[in-house]
Amino acid sequence: MSSGVEHLLQVLFNGLASGAVYALFALGYTLVFSVLGVINFAQGALFTLGAYFTYLLIGGAVGSNGALAGFQLPLALPFWLALLLAGAGAAGMGLLVEATAFAPLRQRRAEPLLFLISSLGAGVVIVNGVQLLMGAESYSIPAGSLGRLPAAVLIGGAQVRTVQLLLMAVAAVVLVVLTLWLEGSRLGKALQAVSEDPVTARLLGIDAGAMIRLAFALSGFLAGVAGGLVALSVSIAGPYFGIGFGLKGLGVLVLGGLGSVPGAMLGGLVVGLAEALVPAEFSGYKDGVAYGFLFLVLLLRPRGLLGKATVSKV
Amino acid sequence: MSDLSLLVQMGLGALLALSVYLPLRCGQLSLATPGFYAIGGYVAALLSTRWPALAAAGAGGLYPLPALLLEMVLAVGLAVGLALLIGRPVLKLRGIYLAIATIALVEILRVVNLNAGWSGGAVGIFAIPQPFDGPGGYLVCTALLLALCCWFCARLEQTRLGRAMAAIREDELATRCMGVPTAQVALSAFVLSAAIAALTGVVAAHFLNTWNARQGGFDASITTLAFVVFGGSRTWLGPVLGGLVLTALPELLRPVGDLRLIVFGLVILVGPILAPQGLITPERLAALARAFPARAAGGNGVRR
Numbered sequence: 001m002s003s004g005v006e007h008l009l010q011v012l013f014n015g016l017a018s019g020a021v022y023a024l025f026a027l028g029y030t031l032v033f034s035v036l037g038v039i040n041f042a043q044g045a046l047f048t049l050g051a052y053f054t055y056l057l058i059g060g061a062v063g064s065n066g067a068l069a070g071f072q073l074p075l076a077l078p079f080w081l082a083l084l085l086a087g088a089g090a091a092g093m094g095l096l097v098e099a100t101a102f103a104p105l106r107q108r109r110a111e112p113l114l115f116l117i118s119s120l121g122a123g124v125v126i127v128n129g130v131q132l133l134m135g136a137e138s139y140s141i142p143a144g145s146l147g148r149l150p151a152a153v154l155i156g157g158a159q160v161r162t163v164q165l166l167l168m169a170v171a172a173v174v175l176v177v178l179t180l181w182l183e184g185s186r187l188g189k190a191l192q193a194v195s196e197d198p199v200t201a202r203l204l205g206i207d208a209g210a211m212i213r214l215a216f217a218l219s220g221f222l223a224g225v226a227g228g229l230v231a232l233s234v235s236i237a238g239p240y241f242g243i244g245f246g247l248k249g250l251g252v253l254v255l256g257g258l259g260s261v262p263g264a265m266l267g268g269l270v271v272g273l274a275e276a277l278v279p280a281e282f283s284g285y286k287d288g289v290a291y292g293f294l295f296l297v298l299l300l301r302p303r304g305l306l307g308k309a310t311v312s313k314v
Numbered sequence: 315m316s317d318l319s320l321l322v323q324m325g326l327g328a329l330l331a332l333s334v335y336l337p338l339r340c341g342q343l344s345l346a347t348p349g350f351y352a353i354g355g356y357v358a359a360l361l362s363t364r365w366p367a368l369a370a371a372g373a374g375g376l377y378p379l380p381a382l383l384l385e386m387v388l389a390v391g392l393a394v395g396l397a398l399l400i401g402r403p404v405l406k407l408r409g410i411y412l413a414i415a416t417i418a419l420v421e422i423l424r425v426v427n428l429n430a431g432w433s434g435g436a437v438g439i440f441a442i443p444q445p446f447d448g449p450g451g452y453l454v455c456t457a458l459l460l461a462l463c464c465w466f467c468a469r470l471e472q473t474r475l476g477r478a479m480a481a482i483r484e485d486e487l488a489t490r491c492m493g494v495p496t497a498q499v500a501l502s503a504f505v506l507s508a509a510i511a512a513l514t515g516v517v518a519a520h521f522l523n524t525w526n527a528r529q530g531g532f533d534a535s536i537t538t539l540a541f542v543v544f545g546g547s548r549t550w551l552g553p554v555l556g557g558l559v560l561t562a563l564p565e566l567l568r569p570v571g572d573l574r575l576i577v578f579g580l581v582i583l584v585g586p587i588l589a590p591q592g593l594i595t596p597e598r599l600a601a602l603a604r605a606f607p608a609r610a611a612g613g614n615g616v617r618r
Contacts, residue, residue, distance in 0.1 A: 039410060067572075100583065101583055101587075104587045105586065105587060105590075108590070110586065110590050111590075112409065112410070113343060113543070114543065114586035114587075114590055115586075116410075116413075117539065117540060117543045117582055117585070117586050118582070118583050118584075118585075118586045118587060120536055120540075120582060121540075121579045121580065121581070121582030121583025121584070121585070122579070122583050123579075124575065124576075124578065124579030124582060124583075125576050125579035125580055125583060128575040128576045128579060129576060131572075131575075132572050132573070132576065243532075247417065247421070247532055250414060250417070251414065251417075251418060254410075254411065254414045258410070258411075284425070284428060284429035285425055285426075285429055287421065287425050288421070288422050288425030288426060288429075291418040291419075291421040291422045291425070292418075292422055294414070294415075294418045295415060295418045295419060295422065298407060298411060298414070298415045298418070299403045299404070299406075299407075299415075302406070302407055302411055
C-alpha cells in the first residue's frame with residue numbers, strides 16, 4: 001500500500017528525473033547561446049545521435065528497416081564507456097554542424113534568424129540520415145546494462161529507478177562542474193570574454209573561433225550523453241525523438257532565462273515537476289502544461305526566471 | 315491527376331508562406347502560422363461533418379460552395395479574434411523570445427486538439443465532404459485565394475501601413491519617433507497573418523479529406539519559415555516562390571527515394587549561406603526590370 005506521502009515522493013522523483021534531462025538539454029543550448037547569442041536547432045538531432053551511438057556501442061543490432069539492416073558492431077562495450085564515446089561522437093558531429101551551418105554565416109555577420117534556419121537544416125539532415133541507416137523503428141537498451149547496480153532503490157517508501165538517480169546525478173555534476181569551469185578557469189573566462197565581445201577578446205589574444213568550437217563540442221557532448229541516458233531510461237522511439245526533447249529543452253531554456261546556467265537547471269526541474277504533477281486522467285495534456293507554463297512566464301517575465309534584464313531602447 | 319494535386323499543395327504552401335511573411339516583413343519572427351492553420355482546418359472539418367443540413371444543401375452530392383464561404387468567414391473570424399486577444403502581450407516579446415512564445419502557442423493548440431473530445435483525438439476527423447469533384451476544382455479555388463492574397467500583399471507594400479511595417483523591421487525606435495504607432499502596425503501584421511493561415515486551413519481540410527492534430531505542428535512551423543527564408547522576406551514574391559518550390563521539392567525528389575528528406579535538409583542548410591536575403595529581393599527585381607524595360611513599363615510599380 002502506498003500512502004499519499006509516498007505517492008507524492010514518487011511523483012517528485014519522476015519529475016526530478018525528467019527535469020534533469022530537460023536541464024541537460026537546456027545547458028547544451030545555453031553554452032552555444034552564451035557564446036554566439038544564437039540557438040542551435042540541431043541540438044535535438046545530436047541527442048538522437050548520442051542515443052543511437054550508445055545503442056550501437058553496447059553491441060545492439062540494427063533492425064530490419066534501415067540501409068544497415070542487421071548490422072552489429074563486433075564489440076559490446078560496458079554502458080558507461082559506450083555513453084562517453086557516444087557523447088564524444090555527438091561532440092564531433094556538433095563540430096561538424098558548427099563548421100557547415102554556423103561558421104560561414106558567422107564570417108559574414110548574418111542575422112540570427114539565418115543561423116536558426118541553417119542549423120535546423122543540419123538537424124533535418126542528421127535525423128533523416130539516422131532514419132536512412134537505421135530505420136524508423138524504436139530501439140531499447142537492455143535493463144541489465146548498468147551491470148551490478150540494482151534496477152531500483154527504495155527512498156522513503158518510493159521506488160526510484162537507478163537510471164533516474166543517474167540522470168539526476170549527471171545533471172547535478174554537470175551543473176557544478178560547468179559553473180566552476182566557466183567562472184574559475186582561464187578557458188572558461190576566455191569563453192565568457194568571447195561572448196561579451198569577440199573583437200576585444202581577439203585583441204587580448206583569445207582565439208575566438210576555437211572558443212566557439214569548444215562550446216559546440218561541449219554542448220554536443222551534453223546532448224549525446226543525455227540521449228544515451230534517456231535511451232536507457234525510456235527507449236529510443238525512432239530518429240525523431242530527439243526533436244521533441246529538443247523543443248521542450250528550448251522552452252526550459254527560456255523559462256530559466258537565456259544564457260544562465262543555473263537558470264537552465266531550474267527551468268528543467270520546474271517543467272519536470274509540473275509535468276509529473278499532472279493527474280493521470282489528464283496525462284494527455286502533460287506536454288501542454290509545460291508550454292502553457294512557458295507561455296505565461298514569457299508574458300509575465302520575458303527574461304525568464306533567472307535571466308538578466310536587458311536594457312531595451314524601445 | 316496527382317500532378318494537379320501537387321499544384322494544389324504548392325498553392326497552399328505559398329499561402330502559408332505569405333502568412334509567415336507578413337509578421338516577418340515587420341521584423342517579427344512569429345511561428346504561430348501552423349496554429350491558425352490548424353484552427354481553420356478544424357472549423358471546416360467540424361462544420362462540414364457535424365452539421366448535416368449544411369452538406370445536404372449541396373447539389374450532385376457535392377458540398378455547397380456558400381457553406382465553404384461560411385466556413386472561411388467563421389475560421390477567419392475565430393483566428394482574428396484569437397490573434398487580437400494574444401497579439402498584444404505576445405508581440406511585446408522580441409526576437410527569439412517571440413519565436414519561442416509562438417512555438418509554445420502552436421504546441422498548446424496541438425496538445426488541446428489531440429486530447430479534446432470534439433477534435434476526434436489522435437485519429438482526427440474523417441470523411442470531410444468535398445465541395446469539388448476533383449483536384450481541378452481545388453486548384454481553381456487555391457489559385458484564386460493565392461491571387462487574392464498576392465494582390466493584397468502587393469498593394470499593402472505600397473500603402474502607409476506596409477511601408478510602416480518595413481520601417482519597423484529596419485529600425486523600430488526611429489519608426490516610433492516618426493509617429494508611427496508601432497505596436498498597432500505589428501498587431502495588424504500578426505492578425506493578417508492569422509487570417510491567411512486560417513483560410514488556408516479551411517481549403518486544406520476539404521482537400522485532404524481528413525484533419526487531425528498532426529496538421530500544423532512544430533514541423534510545419536519550420537517548413538513554412540524555410541519557405542520565406544529561401545524565397546526572401548522583403549517582398550511578397552519571395553515567400554510565394556519559396557512556398558511553391560519547396561513544397562514541390564520533396565515530390566520532385568521522389569526518384570531519389572529515401573534521400574529526399576536529406577536533400578531537403580541540405581537545401582535549408584545551404585540556402586541561408588548562399589542567399590542570406592533569399593532568392594528574391596527588391597534589388598534583384600529592380601535589376602530585372604532594368605534588363606527587361608518593356609515588361610517593367612506595365613509591371614507593378616517598379617520605377618527605374
